[in-house]
Amino acid sequence: MATRAFQRLPTAPAGRILALRLAAIVLSLFIIAGVLALSGHSPLMLAELILRSTIGSRFGLEDLALFMCPLLLTGAAVCVCGTIGLWNIGAEGQFYAGAIAATGVALGLHGPAVVLLPLMTIAGIAGGMAWITVPTLARAYAGVNEIITTLLLNFIASLLTYYLTTGPWRDRISGAQVSTQRIPVAIPEMWGIVHWGFPVAIVIVIGLALVLSRTRWGYEIRLGGANPEAARYAGIPVRVRIISVMLLSGGLAGLAGMFEVAGTVHRLQGGMANNFGYLGIVVAVLARGSCLNVIPAALLMALILDSGIVMQTQQLSSSVVLAITGLILFMIAIGDELAHYRPLARTTTGEKTR
Amino acid sequence: MIALLTGMLATAVLAGGVLALAALGEVLAERVGVTNLGVEGLMALGAVTAVMTVSAVPSPWVGLLAAIMVGALGGLVFAFGAVVMRANQVLCGLATTFMGLGLSTALGHNYAGQPVGTTFGHVSVPLLSSIPVIGPAFFGQNILIIPIYVLLPLAVHFIMFRTRHGLNMRAVGENPAAADAAGIPVMAMRLGYVVLGGAMAGMAGGYLTLTYVPVWSEGMVAGRGWIALALVIFAGYRPVIVTLSALLFGLVTALSFVGQAHNWPIDPAFLNMLPYLGTMAFIIVPVVVWHRMRRIMAAPAALGQPYYRDVR
């Protein structure tokens, strides 16, 4: 009889996940270093450069924070939707919708920043919520798969942004392509080029984690996501909860768009979502359903993106960076699964069924 | 009017063919219970492979074959993670898309923007191609259209719903534990069809650069892989319906081209939204009107779930 040396645990301990993820990243880095060396680059030199220009310098840290800010919010958006068992693949579109709404306020109204910024924030959140409304209602009342509807709206949002930035809102001052003019207000900076949106995003993620774990509403969301039938049994109005969670999710992604417009880019640009919505899915999956884990997951993602910028300065195209991101994710996915296995140690197994 | 319709259908058939291939491949993967979100990346790989191959060997058939092989290889990589290792399917799929998009751009760097010299030539089936409207679109364009729209979907339909093998295959996606208990090799079945689905995604990419858009550029797949995934759900995981819905999507796409060509007083950006808006409407309206649609169009019950036999 074949003796198998491993068995699978239903839940993987956090420590093992962390260890295997580290191993996955190290293994990916070795593979990448090998490929780079073969193609005539010096991996060591590159590594040193990347370290110096990301976590090794103030400038690098500032960049990291700027990348993290939208990822925190889109990651949280996907994560909170996942808590009730739904996939928001449309954070990209909601990001655009929020950015468009905020830009509209900034370009259309005149006033001091203290008035405009709160209005833009509200508009950004409302824009994101509006963008997810149809998928939300279709899901809640007709059971329509939210994955397709939210996904399709991404393309529409991106086209709408293109239309606005080349049409009615195009930059008539400096003539920048596919872009509006610079908006008159900006989120104040707190540390170098890092704006206050970054700490706010962190606070929002922590707050969200607390809401989910420490409120009655959060309890109902978690139960509804883990087993809708049990939620019904507990008397939870699942449909109402689905609507509130999806709108919240859209609002978070919309806020990310507003922060990006008002804090980093200072104008609405075609392609400005920069895949932050899709990367939000990655962040949420890496966070394994826990909102608090969104913070380290967003940090990891931002590190990869930031390293990519550095590599582009070294004649490596952004596409190589994308491929590297893919490889690391792939390795992490496998590492996470392997964390469930442990060697079969027969001598230590006790009889503890009952 | 006839000329307009003829032109529109011809464009629709070309545009829809790319989607039909990719979506049919994904139907195979999802019917055995695996969601492959890597389609977009595999299509990009197929597209660039075809371009690179025909620049060395000037035969569209060799180019298409190379695209298929690379798609299968990419599908194998995804399947290694998602099926063999049983890692998270969503993460593996997104990773495959990123790797595919990144690699294809890096590989295609020297080919970007240059027109593809060798493509599938114009064929015209006698008699059939002179049928008004339909003829030029289906029988007067390229040799792959009938295979894509008729032969492949019918073959898949037949195998899936009329053979022993198809019965076993569908069972793997519905209830792998029951399939396993009945002696169906769950892992092999999933591996095989995911790789086949990947091959078809690669073929879709190759078909794109060898017929419809004969030039390689970064981002040229332009979300078609995601649309293919949406069409699969839209079509209720049925091979014939998924092909028809790809054609429908192609038609709405063609409508926006027609609008631009005829200077309709609508901004092209809005015309370009039409296919997406149309798909949304097609997904939502029937379910709202007719609730039974939900059961008919239901996903395979075990979709997205890894299967562990020896675990309780």
Added chain:
Amino acid sequence: MNKQSAPPGMPPGTPPVLQLRGIGKFFPGVIANKDVDLDVWPGEIHALLGENGAGKSTLMNVVTGIYQPEEGEIILDGYGQAFASPQDAIRAGIGMVHQHFKLVEAFTVAENIHLGWDEAPRMASPAVLEARTREISERFGFPVRPDARVGDLSAGEQQRVEILRVLARRARLLIMDEPTAVLTPEETGELFRALRAFRAQGNAVIIISHKLDEVMEISDRVSILRGGRKVGTFLTADCTPSMLAATMVGRDIVRRNMRARPEGAAPIAADPVMQLRHVSVRDGRGVETLRDVSLDLHGGEILGIAGVAGNGQRELTHVLTGLMARTAGEIMLDGNLVERADPALFAHAGVGHIPEDRLRSALAPSLSITTNMALREYTRPPIDRHGLYDAKAAGELAHGIAELAQVSIPDFAMPVRNLSGGNQQRLVARREIRIATRVLVAAYPARGLDIGAIATMLGYLTDLRDQGVAVVFISEDLEDLLNVSDRIGVMFHGRLMSVIDAEAADMATIGLLMGGREPADLPGAGVRQ
């Protein structure tokens, strides 16, 4: 006890159909099987008896190739075999009917019969498969509807599909895991006749059961497992039910009449706490699944509901707990008309509910034990503090419930699905009893429990009764029903056929009512409506 010698009536030298030698199988933290030896001879029905978690199902999964054992060997007809997959076991003539049927619900009966079968025709159109199924069904004398969707069939019909599938593959050893759990007495009789006919052709059957009377009736020999190890194999003729029960649990079990009230128990209340008046329910396809049911529930009383599963018990349970809206009739709680089905309203009014399928409807398997134990009380202080969820209070509640349920839990943060089915059931029961101040609706609370745990569970119900709570006890086990119920109602095709005084009731009468016989046709005594 069981060496190589063939039993009487066998030609000498005949090898057993199946021999297990020293089988060991381990799961994380659990020894499911250890050192198990077993011989099964041609022409015998061999019962496998054991408490929950004794390792019966695991052992049979090893025999059918679903699990690979870590230790030991499997010998078929005298030759060592290693099953890498269920396919190998099927080819070797071993067929299993699982307790949780391994059927594809979205497929038709015909498709399920032909699933994974290498003798199915390569070109398998629905018409071809249905014709073949009809033929097979006639050949083996098991009537099935080939074109019916399996998800729409009753449990008994599904079991028939499973058996037919195994027989069609020419199994010589048929393994059945708790086959009678979902059958009426008549259906059980039919099944047993079929099993005897199968044995008469020189085939062997292994039957896993908890029900001692059935084991006594059907089996030739009995093997008993305890804690994953085999205690022994006995000739059934040499056994008595009480001796088997004692061997199984390792201690003596006494079944008793639990209808008698202790000193100080609450009397049966005069006014009903809950009333149904002509309540009917239609399902999504317009079929009436509950028909014109009228019922009074009194505090301090246990109302038993007998009937074959699928005759409206589920709908009755859901109507009584607010999970399902009635399409006709009235429901009264404390004399007040209940306007709409709202499970929260019922729970707040003191109606507890132990549902039939706890893992699917009463628990969130992936969430922690603490979270699951808070399910009924997260809206009440101390867990709820003005909309906030007090995790510490929830933890204390979970500890309290686990202690009362006598379930030892190493880590309350671990997902509840890591617990055994029996422990989940106890926790759900105690959780529901806490809120059941007026009514407890318990659907099959003893299903899947072993004898000791069943006695405990029934004790919970009678304790609640003695506190003045109205208990609705839905079960398939007539003995359990007769032991604790004050009145017994019988359900058939969505109707409440009759409500009988348990004192006067007998098994035969209830059996006839379960089979759809009208109360008026029955020979009289004790029937009241």
